[in-house]
Amino acid sequence: MRFFLIGYPLGHSMSPFLHGLFLDQIGQRGTYELKELIPETFNDQIRALKQSGYSGFNITIPYKVDIMPFLDVIDPQAKAIGAVNTVVIKDGCWTGYNTDGAGYVQSLKYHYPQLFRPSSRFLVLGAGGASRGIVHALNNETCAAITISNRTVEKAATIINALPPKKDYQAISFSEAEATLDQYDAIINTTSLGMEPNVDTQAIHLNRLKQGAVVSDIVYKPFVTALIREAMSKGADVHHGHEMLVYQAALAFELWTGYNVDARPVIEAFETKLKL
Template sequence: MGKLYGLIGHPIGHSMSPIMHNREFMELGLSHHYHAFELSPEQLEDGVEAMKMLDIQGFNVTIPHKVAIMPLLDEVEQEALDIGAVNTVYKRDGKYVGTNTDGRGYLMSLLSMTGEESLKEKNVLVIGAGGAARAVSVSISHSGVRSLTIANRTLEKAEELSNVCARYSETYAITLKEAEESLGNYDIVINTTSIGMSPHLDRIPLSVDRLKPGTVLSDLIYNPLETQWMKLGKKQGAVTDNGISMFVEQGALAFEIWTGASPDRQRMRKTVLKELGG
C-alpha cells in the first residue's frame, strides 16, 4: 500500500509540485501519492494535526506557512533554524521533523554551473533579504565562498542576514545603490526577490550596466522563464539561469528524504517545463 505525501500553503492552486512528484512516483513504480492541501493561516494548527491523523509521511510547506509552522513541529533541524523557515517536513520515529531543502537545492543547481572548487573562489552578491534570500545565503555561506554580500532596499534587514551568515563566511551588507555601483566586483549575482515576476514583466531588481562579462546572473523566478533582468544581463555577456533548477533540486531532495529513492532530475525538469509551456 502506498504512502501519502503533500503540500500545504495558501494559495496553492498554481503549484507544480503535485504533478512533478506524482510523475516520479509513477515512473519509479511507487504507489505513493502527493496531494496539495489548501490551508489558510487560521487553519494551520488544526491542519498539522489533521496531517498526523491522516498519517501523511511527509509534506512540503510553502507561503505563507514556512515560518509559522516551526513551533508546531516536534523537531526542527539546525539548518532550518539558521534559515528561519521550514519547507519540508518528514516523519522520524513517529515525530514530524522540519528541514529546509530550498537553500541546498539552490546550491546544487549553482554547483552544476560552477563546480565546488570554483565556487570557493567566487565573490557572490545576493539581492534581497527575505525568506528565499535567507535560504540561499545560509547555504552558500556554509559551502564556502571568497565573499558573500547581501544587498537590500532596507539595509537593516541585509545586516541581520549578514550577521547570520558571518559565522560561516566573510559576509557584508550593502544598499541596492551600492550594489549597482560595485556590480563589477562580483562573479555571481542572485536575485531572490519577486521583482520581474509575471505580470510585472518590465521591472528589474538591479541595473546590470556595470556587470562584467562572464558573470553568473541567477534569477530565482521561473515565470517568466526568462525575466527582463536576465535578458539585459545576456546583452552584457552574463551566463544566466532561472529558478527552475532550484525548484527541481529542492523537490528532488525532499523526495529523497521521504522515500530513500533518487528521482530523475532531468525528467522532473522536463515535467515542469512542459507545464510552463517552455
C-alpha cells in the first residue's frame, strides 16, 4: 500500500507519523510520502501522478479546490463542501472525498456528546475551507443553530447560503460574536489565528463566555493556543485541534484500505509527541 500527501509547503506535516501508526494497527506494510508540489507547475505534476501506482492520497493547503478538476468522481458531500482532502485510487479512477468536517465532528462528539442535541447553539469562527467542511458536517447532525463569525461577514454568509434552508443559521462579525458569546454552547475556531509562530493571536476574546460552554480550536501547534488558554482560565471545557487531524486521517485511511482503525491510541501518541 502506497499513499502520499500533496500540498505546499509540507515541512510541518505529521501525516506520515499518523498513517504509519494506522498501518501498524492493521499489521500491514506500506508507505506514506510527502509530495510538495510547486504552485507554478501543479497541473503538470498532477498529470504525472495520474500515471503512478499509488492507492490514494491526501490534499492539504492550498490544493483542496485545485485538485477537483482532475478527479474522475467526486463524493456528493465533498462537492457540496467545495473541497477535497482525500482521493481514493482504484483501477485508475480518482474519487475525491472530504473527511475534514466528519473527522472534526467525531472528535468533538467523543468528548462532548451532549452538544449534539436540538437545542445546542454552535459558533464557528472563520469562513475558510476548514469552516466550510465543519459547518457542513454539523449540518448533518442534530444541532439546531449554527452561526458563522468572520472578519468579512459576506464570506461567512456565502457558506450559510449554500446550506439547506432548514435550520437556524446566521453570519456575524467577530465583534458581534464577542458581544453575544453567552448565547453559544460551543465555540469552534477554524481560523489560523494562534498558530505558530503567531501564538498570541486569537479571533475573539471570551469575556462573555457562557458557563458550561465548550471551546474548541482546530489549531494544534501550539498544543495550548491563546484561545484555549483563555478558556481554561475561565474554567471552560476545551477541545484540542490535534484530535480532528487524527480522526480525519482515520476516515481517509478507511476509505483507502477498508480497515476501521482506532483513532484513540494514535491521538495519545500524537499528543505525547506534540508536548515534547
